[in-house]
Amino acid sequence: MLDKHVIADTGLFTEYMYLHDASSQKSDLLERESRTLLFLRRLFERHAHAEVKNVVPVPRTVGIVKDMLHANATATVSILDLASEAGVSETQVIRSFSEEIGMPPHAYLVALRVEHAKRLIRFGLPLAAVAADCGFTDQSHMHRHFKRLTGITPGDFAKAMSGR
Incomplete structure (x- = not known):
């Protein structure tokens, strides 16, 4: 049972927003599940009388x-x-x-997919095909993670590779 009906916990709220964003942006199943489990664990650790067992x-x-x-x-x-x-x-x-x-398993999986995308882009495959082949939900999903992890967009990476 939770201690209060209204919880003032900025860190937990931030985690909830990441969970909400992952769900609304159709992130990977693994990411949504991981964020949900982590959020619930922290919620109960911090604001419930339930004992959370250590792993x-x-x-x-x-x-x-x-x-x-x-x-x-x-x-x-x-x-x-x-x-x-x-x-x-x-x-x-x-x-x-x-x-x-x-890093959690979902972040590791995204990093693997971005590395795979880089290899396919070097071969000159179209970005939409790369996104599908790498397990991203769509091209914008790949774009978001690719830029976050590499600092450049897949399109800019493709241009740099074609100029070699």
Whole structure:
């Protein structure tokens, strides 16, 4: 049960807005699920009388999850898929992976997709085809993540590669 009906927690509100943006922008399933689980965990940790259990690290979890993300970088992956493969809970996947790798599984998956997009753009493929081949929901989804991670747009990257 939550302590109050109205919660004044700026950090939690910011996380909620990221969750809302991810949902409204049709982000990847893995990102939406991860953000939802993290938000709910923090909500209950901070504002409920419920005891939230600490995650006991399972040594092989990160390696299993990483291998699965690499093998399915262009496919839709759910947090449940990752947890089932690793034999742990969804929350354990997110926390173990984040602690060891430095980013949650969904961010790692996006980085893999951007690297794959860079390779395909170097081959001269059209950007719409690249977005589809890399598992992005559409070209604007690829554009947003590509620019955030590389500092340039896919179009500018393609122009730079064609001038080589």
